[in-house]
Amino acid sequence: MAYPYGNGRRPKFVKFAPGDRGEGLLDAFYEDPRVFRGKPGKRGQIHAWGLYPHPDEDNLPEYDVMKTMQRMMATQMIYHKQDSPERQFINALKERKRKELAALDLEGRDKRDVIIRIYLVGVNDAQGNPRIWRRLRVSGGIKLSVIQDKVIAPVMGWVRNFHCYFFTQLSDGTMFGPKDSDAVDRFSWQNSIGYDWMPDDKYMLAQLYAKEGDQIGYLYDFGDKWFHEIEIEKIIPQEESDGHIEILDGKGMCPGENMHGSLQYNDFLKELDSASPAKKAEKKREILSCPNYKEFGKPPSLFNPDAFDITQATERLASALSSTNSVRSGAKIYTMPIAPTEEFNDHRSKGLKKGQTIMKNNVDEDHGYWQETVSGGSDKKKESVCASCGKPGGEALKVCGGCRQIMYCSPEHQKAHWTAVHKKQCTRNFLKK
Ligand SMILES: [Zn+2]
Ligand SMILES: [Zn+2]
Incomplete structure (x- = not known):
């Protein structure tokens, strides 16, 4: 039968x-x-x-x-x-x-730094090479959730904790993503294409590659679909590895968040290349009105879609490193205070964990605002990095005694970071309590 x-x-x-x-x-x-x-x-x-x-x-x-x-x-x-x-x-x-x-035997890869190049797939120059990319140094021991939130987003120029994402181990197709994302776009991929994924806060970068030349897929924003690839260019010997994160090089401004994905942005740039001055100005306004250049970022010092401002990117990276991890269950969302969103607010405030609060940002004249859930406590040490250098330290990390939020790999880094950055941040947080 x-x-x-x-x-x-x-x-x-x-x-x-x-x-x-x-x-x-x-x-x-x-x-x-x-x-x-x-x-x-x-x-x-x-x-x-x-x-x-x-x-x-x-x-x-x-x-x-x-x-x-x-x-x-x-x-x-x-x-x-x-x-x-x-x-x-x-x-x-x-x-x-x-x-x-x-x-899996990592053979020490989690203790070794790597040089990676991350680029947007499908946005290419006339020779067919990636037009927007970043090269950086990072520890293989960094958790995927942390590299997404504190490194890839700020270094590329995307807004942190905004849209959903996943990583793909391209050697076997395994997907890794956030456990409880509440990003607006999360359904469109998870429920229809990938079904489910491994929790990205439990796995580190080094578990996704074995050798130089290996590639990892990274999709950001399931609505627009920005396909990236991360190439492992070099695995540095352990004795030369100190875990610090550093941007080495790059090319191209980040596209405007919400500019409809790699393929459309590639066309947009081609049109921009040959546009009249008036049309160029219009396209420039379009990019710079996007959230990553307006509400949540600065416009570039000089507008050139092919230029990469390493100073600004390094500032964004430093600011991300000296903050707590994003709360995925409370991703940024634009909210109008009318009936349907009140219900939404309620659903979020009911799900708050200890120490979490809903932060309102960029409240504008139409009384709309951005809301995001933020953490009031410190992150799990296993899922954190030194606020100064970015080294993933596990139990070796020491929490700042003032704010009890951010952590350091060593007293030297704590001192240096205190003088340069944290004195202001910490006092503010300290006085709030
Ligand atoms: Zn450090
Ligand atoms: Zn502090």
Whole structure:
């Protein structure tokens, strides 16, 4: 007798509930997740757990968002109280990966610094090379959640704790992302493409590469879709590694947040290149009206989309390092104080943990404002870095005795940072209590 589900195909691992005939289910879910391996694209990369069909000539797989969404809507009542085949499959993949990572011998990579280059995919110069990129030095031991929040966002020029994101280990397609993000755009990818991911505050950068030349995928903003790649250019010997974070080099201004993703921004720049002075001024206004240049950042000292202002980027990095980690469950959101958002505020204030408060920012004349949940206490040492140099220190980090919020790797860094930066910050926080 033919198997009643999945058009007669019997899955190797997942179980269907009665009423689900496997309509719209991707082929990958009929496989056994305990041994499954996705098909790489032409650059050898595996994206989104390897779930999607992959034409040989393409680097990215074929995401059929409509099909996946339709299936999700059609089956959500059937799997109201039990795991859907997709969920069963991803849970098994996650469990397998969790064990692999627990058994992985890092061979000291977490103690070694790396030179990485992060660039926007799809925004290219006339020669086809990335037009917007940053090169920096960072410890392999930094947690993914921390490098996203305190390094990648400020160094690239994106707003911290605004849109959702994930990392992809491109050698096997494993996805890592925030555990409880409340970013406005979080649903559009998580529920329709990637299903689920490993918690990024539990894993460090060094667990995602093995050798120089390895690449890690990073997608920022599920609405606009800014695809980045992080290339491991050099792994520095342990005896030359001190864990400090430093921007070495870069090119290109960060696009305006909300400027519709890499491909549209590439077209925007091409038009800008050949635009008349009047049109150039208009396009400049468009970039500079975006949140990362207006409400949450400074306009560049000189407007040139190909220039990289390393001084400004270093300032943003330093300011991020001397702050607590972003609270993902309270990502920045623009709020108008009318009925629907009151409900939203309420939902956020109910979910506040000890010490957390909702901060209002940039309250404007229309009485709208940005709100974000911020932490009042210190971060877990395992998920923190030295506020002065960026070294991930684990239990070795010492909390500032004044504010009890930020941490240092050594008394020397605490002293230097106190004089240069923290004296003002700390007093302010101290007096507030
Ligand atoms: Zn330090
Ligand atoms: Zn302090």
